[in-house]
Amino acid sequence: MAAVLAHQGLLDRAARTSFYVPELAGTAFGDARIDDLLHMGTQVSYAGRPFDKSIEAQRYFAVIAPRLRPFGYSGPTTIREHLLTARAVGAPGSGFVHENGNVEALAEVLRRITGVSTSALLGELLWSRIGAEEDAYYVLDGDGVEAASGGFSATARDVARLGEMLRCRGAVGDRQVVPEEVVTDIVGGVPDGYPRRVRLPAAPPTSSATLSYHDLWWIPNDAHGSYMASGIHGQRLFVSPGLDLVVVHFGSQVVSPAVPVVPLVQAFLRLGVHLDSTAGAATR
Structure with missing residues (x-):
């Protein structure tokens, strides 16, 4: 917004x-x-x-x-x-x-x-324009x-609709919901002066900083132009335009230094690559 x-x-x-x-x-x-x-x-x-x-x-x-x-x-x-x-x-x-x-x-x-309130603004700019089935709540x-x-x-279905709109460069059918420039800028590069590589908050300090962070989105820096919204307990909205993939994951993972971070991003990418290769084979 x-x-x-x-x-x-x-x-x-x-x-x-x-x-x-x-x-x-x-x-x-x-x-x-x-x-x-x-x-x-x-x-x-x-x-x-x-x-x-x-x-x-x-x-x-x-x-x-x-x-x-x-x-x-x-x-x-x-x-x-x-x-x-x-x-x-x-x-x-x-x-x-x-x-x-x-x-x-x-x-x-x-x-x-x-x-206007946050919920009213979300409703006006996005929720009422993506075909959501249910109200969302704050x-x-x-x-x-x-x-x-x-x-x-x-609901997972409505979060997926939000992700699909973003995967389609801000459009739902023939209607532009979010300006295309706003969507493409998500992975357009971190502005000068901010760290190019960071790690998730739950990641151990000794882990490699491989992600980027831009406009509140996490950027995996993969070959498919993916980006992700991440919740504290495992909720994810993962959008990968290059793989034609949107993943919504609802979870309840433990947040503790004693519990390894679940490699969800890697799993999503493997899923997307597999589906993409399967679709390509079917087309051929």
Whole structure:
């Protein structure tokens, strides 16, 4: 959605977040550029705590889910309050740190630009135009604001429709839903200044950094122009235009340093190559 609004000239990627959300000025997100949010380029500490991804994930869950708050919790109770506690510990764009606050700050920017909620914007730009069979749902915080970085719920069939629209360069049949330039830019290259190779958050620090990250999409850098949206517990939307392949995977994998990362991307690619070769043989 951010890329579409930028394509329409409504969102300036080079602008600071505080230009759109003035109350975030002085925070790690407010002083960052929109492109920093889209590439996980902020260096952040919340409420003076040293950053630890697993701890901050638990704190984020406590913000949006009262039942997950520890005894005696006195921290933020809304996403906006949570973002206001973020302070920069490094220059924006100086490194890659996968952090939910980037997506939440970006979602607030989109709400300010359009004047509508995240769910209404998604419905207008995408969901109502891809032939979705079912409504999709967002988790809400105490202010009734959608959580943009997690908690989105939709059927596998409708997520596949979203992926198929992207595989077809933004089109559904003869109707262009998303500008073709927006879709092709997903794998068009990471902008200068951001890391070219990164690893999934759950990957061991000793593992090779082979993925790229652009506009909140993971890029496997394979020969087929593939890209992927990835959820914390194994949910995946994998789009591979070169293999004519869209894969939706719903999972519930354990997130622990003691549990190896499941090689889903490799499995998807092997599946796609096999189907592609089978289809080619049938054609011949």
